[in-house]
Amino acid sequence: MKPFSPDRRKFLKLSAGVTGASLVLGINWSCSNDANIDHTSGTDVFIPNAWLRIDTKGSVTVLVAESEMGQGPFTLLPMMVAEELEVDWHQVRVERAPLTPVYGYQMTGGSSSIRKGWETLRQAGAITKEILRQAAALSWHVPVSECRAEQGQIRHIPSDKTLTYAQLVPQAVGVQIPETALLKEPEEFHIIGTPAPRLDTPEKINGKARFGIDIKLPGMVYATITHCPVFGGKPKNIDAEKTRQIKGVLDVFSIDEGVVVLAKDTWTAFKGKAALQIDWDFGDKQSLSSDSIIKTLEALHIDETTEIVKQGTPDNLLDEKSIKSRYTLPFQAHVTLEPMNCTASYQDGKLRIWAPTQSPSEAYDAARAATQSKITRATNKIKSKLFDSVDDSIEINTTLLGGGFGRRLEQDFVSEAAQIAQRIEKPVQLTWTREEDIQHDFYQPLTLHEMRGTLDARGLPVAWHHTIKGTNAKPEGANILPYDIPHIRVDLIDIGKILPVGYWRSVQHAYNAFAVEHFFDELAHAGNHDPLELRLQLMSKAARLKKTLEVAADKAGWRHNSDLFGVASHAGFGSYVSEIVQLKEQGNRLKIAKITCVLDCGIVINPDIAKAQMEGSIVFGLTAALKSSIKIKDGQVQQSNYHNYPILSMAETPPIEVFIIDSNENPEGIGEPGVPPLAPAIANALFAATGKPVTDLPVPFDSQGIKVT
């Protein structure tokens, strides 16, 4: 083993500078001071590029620059590398990539991990395979063309000699790196497309998985925070006397976002928080309520400036005789099971962060802004989009995430922990109580949807008008319809972020798909058409979505004009999904008998993970359709914990069947596209059963089922 110990981080930076996203050869003989390196003694490590390490014991480690929050990148991206590298799946390990520019801007959201990784990670594997073939050819003095890569070794075809990748590590170092390599055709895949077991499962069934909340640092103290219950309020007077009397409370102080209690353990910090008496200046949002927001939105009207889509001459065809409907969808919270938390240490001018974050890059910006003087903070927030380098005084370590769903795209918890660490100059773990987590989320916006439609003599929709109104409302999912409707108008009336709103699994697709797909059924019903038949009839330009619908109808056993079925289809995040809900009557309730889901996500990297994402999306959608909502009153969130923001339970989960369309199209998103069709499919089934459209979510529901009025 050579004694020198190059700084791997520096190496990666240089690599980025020289070649951008392509590949540079490097070698790391021993990095005893680098926590990211396998410390197995005597193991030399070959690092052909930033995404891959091969050691002399035969392990292949793939570095993944995406956050693992259950959606599978820690398995899916290594599968892409392993496919091209020709290694057995059991040889593959995964590690979270550090925050360095070689990986680009790090943000996991928008169902983008597979799409971002598809070319790069396969190239990383394929180029490395070429290096290993050449290394074998050199050591055998034979032509490269006679050397084939298979199952973690290179075989010399004429002589049948083999060398494992582990054995080739020393020779591989000297090989000139090809700039690109040929990628395999889909029919050659033997890892991609298989249900390879997740690399993160073993540690998630024995308590060893380290989430943000599980980080322990020597000498660490524990903190919790109280935010003003009214959005934007500030403490006027803090009476912390009772808190300070609690044994184990170390300090109480304010930071920008609220009042911090510091203690010897989390429980003592929570007790201290409960004992605080804070007189708040509630600020200017204390009259805000869900009801007042709805009234405000109702009073706003469309004009030429609100029009965002116009096709044909819809205004001539929409009149008093048009079919009208209105839907109101509430704010929703994320309630990741792991509450917001962040661990930080600030020592000798160096800030180190351990965060369960969806965006290490944004976490870096938040930490930097928080630890600079307050005067420069505002400027830094504006600059945050300019992330292009990392300075060594701030280190971001991304842990596993106990759920994300978009909540952890916001970095408020990182900013808070950074401020606390800088103030106390000791390692500190900040943990929010569940109550803070629910009441200080960045919510799915409240939206109002005003719908109008006109039918022709055959009962087919000829004109469509959708007005989307909301707090930071967006048009995606409503601005391109999959249906052949000649005259279309879409308006958007947005009153902006009047309270904290953010990204919630499938974002605007969730509310827009509800409005589009539920109103489509209202029109089908008015025109005496079976809603599924009408969809198929009008999907001439949406072939892939239509196919999912046909398969779903077949698998679910769709019965024409049945009063127990509801369907919805939606295209989003590159993928196409149809879902069919089948109800059954039980006493004076309707119960969900079965949900059938059909997904076309292009090439399926791992069908088992894709199915898991559909199952999870359906359960996530069911919670919002049947059980939960966030209500604002007096500027405060009225819900506080799982008893009044309930999550769907095991007993309430219906049987779910998922089918995946075979495809050789490029792979697309799987984390989010299963959510949007769920709520409208439920609403359409209820509409079929009761004859009444669903105008508000969630629908009335209890342990016995959906209440029919």
Next chain:
Amino acid sequence: MRIKINQTEYDIHVDSDTPLLWVLRDHLNLTGTKYGCGIGTCGSCTVLVDGNPVRSCITPVSNFDGKEIITIEGLSPDNSHPVQQAWETLQVPQCGYCQSGQILSAIALLNKKIDPSDSDIDQAMSGVICRCGTYPRIRKAIKQAAASLRLIGETP
């Protein structure tokens, strides 16, 4: 105070009203048991006491005097517990945060019923919530674990 966790006795020095959860997590570094709600509604903090599921976030550590506590870390050294094996075969976890509570609740169920019906599973598991929506797989995994336990003629 002395408490016995996973066959090991620990001397602990905390206020007697401290919930077991925080003793495990912040004092004994047994972080597999999770904080989710603090009011006993989510089940992430479930541990086994004499084979029964207990919400460690609302149960003071003083209640555990002389009791045998099992946490997720105490199931097996190598994921070989039949319930862990079923979880692995069926690839149950997504984010994984709630799974300690799910696995221990499943074991508590199987301690009582070696051939649980769907409604037994509903009843035993509905207090343990999973935001990722792994319920369909948890149900299958419990049935698979039950089948393998019946085959070897053991309780979990």
